[in-house]
Amino acid sequence: MYTTTSNDGTTIAYDRTGDGPPVILVDGALCHRAFGPAAPLAKQLADRYTVYTYDRRGRGDSTDTPPYAVEREIEDIEALIKEAGGSAFLYGISSGAALAIEAANRGIGVTRLATYEAPYLVDETAPPEPADYRERLEANIAAGKRSDAVRLFMKLVGTPGFAVVMMRMMPVWKKLKAVAHTLPYDHEILKVGRHRRPLPADRWTSVTMPTLVMAGGKSPDWMRNAQTSLADVLPNAEYRTLEGQTHLLKPEAVAPVLKGFFTSSP
Structure with missing residues (x-):
């Protein structure tokens, strides 16, 4: 490194x-x-x-x-x-x-x-982003609810619910939670085109x-x-x-x- x-x-x-x-x-x-x-x-x-x-x-x-x-x-x-x-x-x-x-x-x-x-x-072929997505994401992070923040993001990007349930029982979920606080960064980068x-x-x-x-x-x-x-x-x-x-x-x-x-x- x-x-x-x-x-x-x-x-x-x-x-x-x-x-x-x-x-x-x-x-x-x-x-x-x-x-x-x-x-x-x-x-x-x-x-x-x-x-x-x-x-x-x-x-x-x-x-x-x-x-x-x-x-x-x-x-x-x-x-x-x-x-x-x-x-x-x-x-x-x-x-x-x-x-x-x-x-x-x-x-x-x-x-x-x-x-x-x-x-x-x-265009209209794209799924609409919930108007309160960013607000809910930041609220979860501020409250220390990193799992909820990751789950909200997974729903946004179309990950099936059963897949999220399975992921939460696997070691990968801990890795996702560790960087959940950076999800608003990605949203900020993309906001010009959402x-x-x-x-x-x-x-x-x-x-x-x-x-x-x-x-x-x-x-x-x-x-x-x-x-x-x-x-x-x-x-x-x-x-x-x-x-x-x-x-x-x-x-x-x-x-x-x-x-x-x-x-x-x-």
Whole structure:
């Protein structure tokens, strides 16, 4: 494990593996270096790249500094890019994809950007988000009801009730509860695109680097609609469907695509 210090003094823990051009992987909600898809994907990419996986603030071995702001998480990525030599490829999944887009928009040294299923809601095919979701989420966290916060999030993302019941009896639930307090962070990052309206055409005008926007072929229509909409509003983006994949993306399915994209000519 390595550490770097973000602009506000927060310690960001990260791992580094492989050799080659640097790639930074940005996790989605509830995930970190020791829990989630980043570490298996890093192994798939390490034959060609120096891969950085890190604990987003408030997770794993990283510290946290309130109050939260999306800008602080962008500065965390900027600190990692400095560790990588001043520029890097960036890949984000789920809410981590939305964070990666915001980071790329700030001009912090992202030379290529890849995203997978940023969960924006862009039209009426998307399930509506309850108006009181954020309020209830923060109330549960403030009351120390982390299980309730995780359960509320699982309901929001469509996890079947029986699956949540099973998860609560498994060791994984303890890991989810440990980072439940960061769920409002992900909601804050995504709020620009959670209204079942078209994405703003003028928000990410500085994302001019080559960009790959991906969705799974087995994901619901609303998710694919969101990704095609995202590709349309980003200045230099292409869209690709990964056939056979869902939001639970398999590392071995996306790794060859990332390798091809990151090594292709401008």
